[in-house]
Amino acid sequence: MRRINGRERTVLWFGGALLFLALITIGGRFLAEKAMVTDFSRKNLAPCPAYLFGTDWMGRDMFVRTLTGLSMSIRIGFLAAGVSALLALILGTASAVMGRAVDSVITWIIDLVMGIPHILLLILISYACGKGFKGVVIGVSLTHWTSLARLIRGEVLQLKEAAYIKAAGKLGMSRFKTAWKHMVPHLLPQFLVGLILLFPHAILHEASITFLGFGLSPEQPAIGVILSESMQYLAMGKWWLALFPGLLLAGTAALFDVAGESLRKLLDPGSAHR
Amino acid sequence: MKRRSVRYLSLLTALCCSIMFLSACGGGAKAPQGDTPEQTEQAEEASVIVAMGPNSEPEAGFDPACGWGAGEHVHEPLIQSTLTVTNPDLSIGYDLAVDMKASEDGMTWTVTIRDDVKFTDGEPLKASDVAFTYNTVKESSSVNDFTMLEEAVAVDDTTVEFHMAQAYSIWPYTMAIVGIVPEHAYGPDYGRNPIGSGRYLLKQWDKGQQIIFEANPDYYGEEIKMKKVTIVFMEEDAAFAAAKAGQVDLAYTASAYSDQTIDGYELLAFETVDNRGFNLPAVPAGRGKDGAAIGNDFTSDREVRRAVNIGLDRQEMLENVVNGYGTPAYSVCDKMPWYNPSAEVTYDPEAAKAILKEAGWVEGSDGIREKNGVRAAFHLLYPASDSLRQALAADTQNQLRELGIEVTIEGVGWDTAYDRAQAEPLMWGWGAHSPMELYNIYHTLDQGLAGYSPYTNETVDQYMDEALAASDLDTSYELWQKAQWDGITGITQEGDIPWIWLVNIDHLYWSRSSLKVAEQKLHPHGHGWSIVNNVDQWTWQEL
Numbered sequence: 160m161r162r163i164n165g166r167e168r169t170v171l172w173f174g175g176a177l178l179f180l181a182l183i184t185i186g187g188r189f190l191a192e193k194a195m196v197t198d199f200s201r202k203n204l205a206p207c208p209a210y211l212f213g214t215d216w217m218g219r220d221m222f223v224r225t226l227t228g229l230s231m232s233i234r235i236g237f238l239a240a241g242v243s244a245l246l247a248l249i250l251g252t253a254s255a256v257m258g259r260a261v262d263s264v265i266t267w268i269i270d271l272v273m274g275i276p277h278i279l280l281l282i283l284i285s286y287a288c289g290k291g292f293k294g295v296v297i298g299v300s301l302t303h304w305t306s307l308a309r310l311i312r313g314e315v316l317q318l319k320e321a322a323y324i325k326a327a328g329k330l331g332m333s334r335f336k337t338a339w340k341h342m343v344p345h346l347l348p349q350f351l352v353g354l355i356l357l358f359p360h361a362i363l364h365e366a367s368i369t370f371l372g373f374g375l376s377p378e379q380p381a382i383g384v385i386l387s388e389s390m391q392y393l394a395m396g397k398w399w400l401a402l403f404p405g406l407l408l409a410g411t412a413a414l415f416d417v418a419g420e421s422l423r424k425l426l427d428p429g430s431a432h433r
Numbered sequence: 434m435k436r437r438s439v440r441y442l443s444l445l446t447a448l449c450c451s452i453m454f455l456s457a458c459g460g461g462a463k464a465p466q467g468d469t470p471e472q473t474e475q476a477e478e479a480s481v482i483v484a485m486g487p488n489s490e491p492e493a494g495f496d497p498a499c500g501w502g503a504g505e506h507v508h509e510p511l512i513q514s515t516l517t518v519t520n521p522d523l524s525i526g527y528d529l530a531v532d533m534k535a536s537e538d539g540m541t542w543t544v545t546i547r548d549d550v551k552f553t554d555g556e557p558l559k560a561s562d563v564a565f566t567y568n569t570v571k572e573s574s575s576v577n578d579f580t581m582l583e584e585a586v587a588v589d590d591t592t593v594e595f596h597m598a599q600a601y602s603i604w605p606y607t608m609a610i611v612g613i614v615p616e617h618a619y620g621p622d623y624g625r626n627p628i629g630s631g632r633y634l635l636k637q638w639d640k641g642q643q644i645i646f647e648a649n650p651d652y653y654g655e656e657i658k659m660k661k662v663t664i665v666f667m668e669e670d671a672a673f674a675a676a677k678a679g680q681v682d683l684a685y686t687a688s689a690y691s692d693q694t695i696d697g698y699e700l701l702a703f704e705t706v707d708n709r710g711f712n713l714p715a716v717p718a719g720r721g722k723d724g725a726a727i728g729n730d731f732t733s734d735r736e737v738r739r740a741v742n743i744g745l746d747r748q749e750m751l752e753n754v755v756n757g758y759g760t761p762a763y764s765v766c767d768k769m770p771w772y773n774p775s776a777e778v779t780y781d782p783e784a785a786k787a788i789l790k791e792a793g794w795v796e797g798s799d800g801i802r803e804k805n806g807v808r809a810a811f812h813l814l815y816p817a818s819d820s821l822r823q824a825l826a827a828d829t830q831n832q833l834r835e836l837g838i839e840v841t842i843e844g845v846g847w848d849t850a851y852d853r854a855q856a857e858p859l860m861w862g863w864g865a866h867s868p869m870e871l872y873n874i875y876h877t878l879d880q881g882l883a884g885y886s887p888y889t890n891e892t893v894d895q896y897m898d899e900a901l902a903a904s905d906l907d908t909s910y911e912l913w914q915k916a917q918w919d920g921i922t923g924i925t926q927e928g929d930i931p932w933i934w935l936v937n938i939d940h941l942y943w944s945r946s947s948l949k950v951a952e953q954k955l956h957p958h959g960h961g962w963s964i965v966n967n968v969d970q971w972t973w974q975e976l
Contacts, residue, residue, distance in 0.1 A: 191671075197824075197827040197828070197830070197831060198831075199752075199753035199754070199824075199828060199831075216820070216824065217823075217824050217827050371549040372817065372818070376797060376817055376828070376843055376845070377817050377820075377823060377842035378823065378842050378843065378844055388820070390670075391669060391670050391689075391820075392689070393670070394670040394673050394674060394690075394692055395673075395689065395690060395692075
């Protein structure tokens, strides 16, 4: 058997991580109905073959509930990270190419948002938007774009001094056309990696905000809700309510990190074969 | 490869740390500080440490005008004396008062008080202090309604007259919760430095932590057996842990913990009128004056409400949700002197289905009933922070599904709950030591509908008005009962049944085995101060 090389191994890691996450997302989606079912005849069961993760005080199947919760987290993360990254791309590019006035306004906004603790701003926005799914997505989107925007701005500022961009300007290309034709393709790898690395942040913040009770309502199968409920049962020795969902959440966040890192390596020729 | 795994390890560690950090915030538990070493050992004689929930700590201090004793959750004020008290059977007894009577028209109450009572600062307690107290709470109470009182007047040192704005036959129940404050020592900081004539003195208050009471050496009543009472405030899980560690003598707990055991402690369960139930808006869907949704097309059908009431298995609910620690509830005032036992119903799912069918609600293809395009479905709201009510709502959902009714449960905050309950059922908790609760729930307000859930019945209103105008309590009890069911109409199964009552929740406590907690009267809503109503009569016994 041929030894697989570094690049192939990275591709495998990337594909495997994506596949696993896709499975959780799709699986949870199909189990959504089952996750809401309460059945008091099977309450407080420890993990067993029929209920891999046990059941809680209302007889809900924790395995199904955890999967659905993670699936919801990933979808929220997907939406929020997407919106966030797009916002970062637009604002970061605009900041770099649209002149000093625009630049200082956008930089000021970035500093403002970064200056307020994440979780505080998140709670505030989510609460103002009426909590729920919508509130969490808007909250996470509006707080997570700043560092990527700053990165892209710096990158564009550097690009602006590159000879080929200057040449395009001298040849009479408009600023927008230059940005779109010559800069965005150059930024794409940075952007994609940034996008994927936003996921774990978004998911963990979604979990913490629902944990604190500012996100989804408690009958919803969300990972933060599950963890906060499990807290009060730990003292009674019902460890399975917290352990498995917590591990799976940690695993999911770590897998996104794996995917992001692998992608960065693949797109960066210098490290692809290391 | 190595570097990468180190990074993942650190990511995981960070995650675990953040989870632990969050849990520390979420729990908010405060363990009692170790600065009271005598607490850990079997307490020195005649001293007791009680753990209550953090919400029980009186934010505004021990001022009756700010809700101490007379607030949302009523209890005896301990530091102050009251004119009357409620007996174990919820009839009225005397504390400061030696006699009371209402005028024929109910517009004047004359109360004679003892002449041998002194405040703890040595000043005698006079009728003028009583009048001052009532005029103060009428003016400034933010938590209780005193609009029925016009003015309190001290006639001489031992007689006080209450001039009423409207007849109010159950005034003795109000007098049982208002602690008498001294006119000469009352001011804005009274809440922090209360002076009263009651069984205990406030010795020390470490806000957010503990309150220490000491027996009043000059108390005029029965001998105080428990000389020192320490109240600590902590979350349920912390209270459980504190009992396990032997740091408290009595700790409140919830039914979820009832399958646990603690060495040297026993689980005490006290019956209550702390009920849970949900409202069924009794008018068709529409818009109120301010444009908010009001009423519900499904629950406005009286037959539907009747079917729901007998279609719910309360006994099963008790087993499922509170491990059997509770009693079935059929009204907001079970076992009170003003309760009408005809509210009781037996569980009969077949009859419930028959009622629905007869009323025209027939099953559709998905098993959910329908009538003229209206689906037999409603949202059942519950306060998001209350897992017990969530479980009750979920069980209701499962049980009503059997009848062909689709219930969707939804956790809501109290900021929106009251408004939404006008159109959608909400899982409530009630139960007070006063018939006024019947009035608050079922009597119509100025807009022509009852306040918490839209409902109106003129006959019911009339009985309650008459009950308030009655000249003595016994007559009023009878009228309160008639308001519930008079043989023709009312708010019970045979009547309009605008509220469904499910269970009365037992109040549970871990109690050190050698502690003898005195007999409790039925606890009202609120798992807090009621337990220490008679803490002066608790004793330690040799094991």
